[in-house]
Amino acid sequence: MEHRLHPVTPLRRAWAPIAIIVGWAVHDPDQAQHRLSQLTVTTFLGGLAALVVAAALYGFLTWWFTHFAVTDTELRIRTGLVFRRTAHIRLDRLQAVDVNQPLLARFVGVVKLKLDVVGTDKKDELAYLGEQDARGLRAELLARAAGFAPERVREVGEAPSRQVLRVPPRTLALSVALTGTAWGPVVPALAAPVALWMFTHNLWTVIAVAAPLLGGAFARTVGRFIAEYDWTVGESPDGLRIDHGLLDRAHETVPPGRVQTVRLVEPLLWRRRGWVRVELNVAGSANTVLLPVAPLSVAQDVVARVLPGVDVPGDFSPAPRRARWCLPLWWRGQGIAVTDSVFAARRGLLRRTVSLVPHAKVQSVRLVQGPWERLAGLADVRVDNGAGRTVSARLRDTAEARALLHAQADRSRTGRRTARPDRWMA
Numbered sequence: 181m182e183h184r185l186h187p188v189t190p191l192r193r194a195w196a197p198i199a200i201i202v203g204w205a206v207h208d209p210d211q212a213q214h215r216l217s218q219l220t221v222t223t224f225l226g227g228l229a230a231l232v233v234a235a236a237l238y239g240f241l242t243w244w245f246t247h248f249a250v251t252d253t254e255l256r257i258r259t260g261l262v263f264r265r266t267a268h269i270r271l272d273r274l275q276a277v278d279v280n281q282p283l284l285a286r287f288v289g290v291v292k293l294k295l296d297v298v299g300t301d302k303k304d305e306l307a308y309l310g311e312q313d314a315r316g317l318r319a320e321l322l323a324r325a326a327g328f329a330p331e332r333v334r335e336v337g338e339a340p341s342r343q344v345l346r347v348p349p350r351t352l353a354l355s356v357a358l359t360g361t362a363w364g365p366v367v368p369a370l371a372a373p374v375a376l377w378m379f380t381h382n383l384w385t386v387i388a389v390a391a392p393l394l395g396g397a398f399a400r401t402v403g404r405f406i407a408e409y410d411w412t413v414g415e416s417p418d419g420l421r422i423d424h425g426l427l428d429r430a431h432e433t434v435p436p437g438r439v440q441t442v443r444l445v446e447p448l449l450w451r452r453r454g455w456v457r458v459e460l461n462v463a464g465s466a467n468t469v470l471l472p473v474a475p476l477s478v479a480q481d482v483v484a485r486v487l488p489g490v491d492v493p494g495d496f497s498p499a500p501r502r503a504r505w506c507l508p509l510w511w512r513g514q515g516i517a518v519t520d521s522v523f524a525a526r527r528g529l530l531r532r533t534v535s536l537v538p539h540a541k542v543q544s545v546r547l548v549q550g551p552w553e554r555l556a557g558l559a560d561v562r563v564d565n566g567a568g569r570t571v572s573a574r575l576r577d578t579a580e581a582r583a584l585l586h587a588q589a590d591r592s593r594t595g596r597r598t599a600r601p602d603r604w605m606a
Contacts, residue, residue, distance in 0.1 A: 182247040182258075186290045186308045189246075190239030248306060250320060255295070257304060273298045274325040275438050276419070276467075277318045279431035286429065293318060296435075296462075322418050341414040341421050344482065347472060349409060355457075355473035356405050358449040361531070365400055369393035408472040413482060420486060422470070434470065438462050439486045440541045440567040442470070444479060446532040458482060461567035487538055493517035493524045499558075503575035506552050516561075516573040516584075521595075523563050523588060525573045535571040537563050539595030545588045547581055561585055 219227070241261050248257045255269040276296035285291060290308035297304070309317065357363075373390035380386070409426035420434040445457040456479045458471040470486065471479055480492050496515030503511040515526035523537045548560045559581035561573040576584065 182249045185243060185246055185248075185306065186310050186313075187243075188288050188290055189308050190236070190243040192239070192308065250317070250324075252324075255321065257306065267304050269295060269297055269304060271321065271324045274321060275435045276433045276462075277321050278303075278433060278467075279314060279318065281425075281429040281431075283427040290314075295321075296467075298438075341416040344413045344415050344420075344485070345471075345474065345478060346413075347408070347411040347474065351473060352408055352411065353405055355450065355455060356401060359447050360449065361400070361447070363401065365393065365397040369397040408469070411472050413471065415485060420470070420482075422467075432467050434460070434462060434467065434486055440537070440565040441569050441571060442483055442487060442536045444476075444483075444492065444534045444536075446534075448530045451532075460486065461565070461569045483536070487522070487536065490521045490536065490538065491519070492534065492536065493519055493522075496524070496526045499575040500577055502556050503558055505556050506550075506558060506575055511575055514574045516576065518584070518588070518591075523571065523573075523591075525563075525571050527572075527574065537565055537571050539588075539591040541565045542588065542592040542595070545585055545592070547585045549578070561588070563588065 216224075238261075242259075245261055245264075246257075246259045248255065250256075254271055255267075255274075257267040257269070259265050259267075274295060275298050278294040278296070280292045280294060281290075282292070285308060288308075289311055291311055291314045292305055292307035293309060293314055294303045294305045306314075306317075369390070372393055373386045376382075376386050376389055406426045407428075408424055411424040412422070414421040414423070418433060418435070422430075422432045422434065424430055439460050439462055441461040443459040445459060446455070447457075450456070450473075454476050455473050456471075456476050457469075457473055458479050459468055460470050461468065471482055474482070483492060484490060496517045499511050499514040503514065507514070510529055513527055513529040513532065517524040517526075521538060523539065523542065524534060526532065526534045542563050543566055544564045546562045546564070548562055549558070553559055553575070557578050558575050559578045561576060561581050561584050563571045563573075565571070573581075573584070
């Protein structure tokens with residue numbers, strides 16, 4: 181049985197024709213002002229009314245021709261007003277169903293479902309659905325993806341969740357303030373417009389340069405706080421659930437068994453407080469943050485939940501002293517540790533990063549040597565995972581690197597044979 185989206189969806193899609201007009205006016209403001217000055221009041225009002233009618237008609241038709249249906253094996257989404265498109269999403273390839281609720285959608289009571297599918301970079305989405313309908317559809321898709329029979333899907337319902345932690349807003353604000361990379365763009369964003377005005381006295385030039393700089397500075401500071409506000413992590417049978425956002429609320433799921441890499445990031449000014457940021461890579465997913473800020477002990481507990489049986493190594497083997505000829509000063513930040521479950525690499529002095537790759541997720545291992553490294557008897561060992569990411573153990577002794585290369589290939593084969601199946605609600 182096919183279903184339509186929520187009736188307010190046309191309002192979202194009606195903006196397309198208006199956006200085209202606004203984009204043209206911003207691209208060529210002089211021509212737009214010239215055209216506008218030639219219009220009479222009657223012509224202007226008539227054109228505005230026609231634009232509103234055309235936008236409303238476009239929004240309605242795109243909504244009318246959009247349907248979705250859930251079968252025993254797939255989710256079908258049919259879209260397109262002129263060019264028809266039908267997406268067939270296999271339920272056994274579905275790995276996450278995220279719920280997003282922009283600010284205006286929160287007032288109306290609708291949400292957007294984003295679908296993460298194995299092997300695809302772009303997310304299909306259903307926007308918008310009523311909150312209750314969306315949660316029911318999400319529970320049905322997850323249950324079917326977990327392998328439950330269609331007649332048992334409604335009995336299963338949405339899996340229960342237990343809150344693991346919540347990041348206090350004060351802690352989040354202080355962590356942003358103590359992050360140098362967040363405030364780095366602020367200085368040029370404030371200094372560049374002043375310098376341009378002194379040399380050019382051209383307001384449009386100042387605006388053209390200042391707008392993207394200020395936008396970038398805002399996104400790195402206030403924007404980051406808004407996006408990561410009220411960060412909550414919960415545990416459920418279908419994975420770790422993440423809720424966050426001050427204006428736009430997002431509900432994301434980190435599916436078990438699909439995490440390819442975990443990174444613990446420790447900026448310089450966080451070390452006195454013992455804070456770290458936990459990032460991850462999930463195959464086929466755009467989710468990259470697991471914890472915006474947390475004490476190291478809490479972060480290690482959360483890492484153990486997404487990588488069962490994995491402990492964050494405490495001791496790392498440093499790079500040889502002769503590595504200073506290839507990477508002056510920063511060679512001290514390079515290190516490596518290999519345990520029974522993960523390949524771990526450390527890098528950085530001011531912004532220390534520890535990357536963890538489970539042996540079962542390693543797709544290939546490479547040994548790389550540049551000309552300076554060959555002269556110094558050093559080599560890099562690079563480990564590639566299923567998310568298209570690479571973790572490098574830099575500046576190792578050549579003999580050590582070759583031994584590490586062969587040993588890691590053996591560990592990866594063994595890890596894949598003994599790894600648990602990537603199934604939900606298991």
